[in-house]
Amino acid sequence: MEGPGTADDRLLHQRVVGGDESALSEVHDRLYPLVLGLAMRVTRDRSVAEDIVQEVFVTFWERPLAFDPDRGSLRGWLATIAHRRAVDHVRTEERHRVAAIGPRLTEPEPSPLEDWVLAADEAARVRLAVSRLPGEMREAIELAYYRGRTYRQAAVELGLPEGTVKSRIRLGLRRLADELAEKEV
Structure with missing residues (x-):
């Protein structure tokens, strides 16, 4: 994980916590390419990746206190959420695919x-x-x-x-x- 967040991260975080929609817009404009790129690399599907991006920014808007600027950067935190959501999507799709094919021996999922x-x-x-x-x-x-x-x-x-x-x-x-x-x- 990255080091503590920047002063800019802290200020944007405080503004989002205060309900400032323009702060969320700034975060979105700055980090959208990163979050989308990461989600696309994992899912290999732009439509799914765009849905994940929306979920990531909605999560930040609805629960801004989940981000702690003392523990890392906003960039790293949003990237982590995007990666987790994308991996979850891929795993879910794989389970559906395997279930449709029928029972087979599969490797256990990594922890x-x-x-x-x-x-x-x-x-x-x-x-x-x-x-x-x-x-x-x-x-x-x-x-x-x-x-x-x-x-x-x-x-x-x-x-x-x-x-x-x-x-x-x-x-x-x-x-x-x-x-x-x-x-x-």
């Missing part, structure tokens, strides 16, 4: 601790693979996926045309996919 260990290991491998990318690709991917920037925001920060940033991200993701597939991540 939450096993899930956490596997997710942490996978995240470390992905971070290492990202660090090996050429600088311009790595920088664009880090802005989009680790800092939750949109293509347009990343382009402004990098001082580049939006199309260039999109291309760098697309090429970088392709390289990452190839490298991670070789390592079975």
Whole structure:
């Protein structure tokens, strides 16, 4: 888990706790790409991923006190919720698929601790693979996926045309996919 939340996290959290809808909108705008991307990677279904994104932000709006900025960042907390919901969806779909096929021998489901260990290991491998990318690709991917920037925001920060940033991200993701597939991540 990430370290304590930033001052910005704390301020946004306080505003959401106070019922400020514009604060939730700011959180949504900043972290939507991250939450959607994570849900899509797990479910491989945009429609399902968008439903998960909605659930994540509704959960934060309805129960903002569940987030504790002293324990981690808002980004990490929302990503964790999105990942859990996406994994739950995939598992439910798999159970339905297996039930439709009929009883078979299946492997026991991993425990939450096993899930956490596997997710942490996978995240470390992905971070290492990202660090090996050429600088311009790595920088664009880090802005989009680790800092939750949109293509347009990343382009402004990098001082580049939006199309260039999109291309760098697309090429970088392709390289990452190839490298991670070789390592079975």
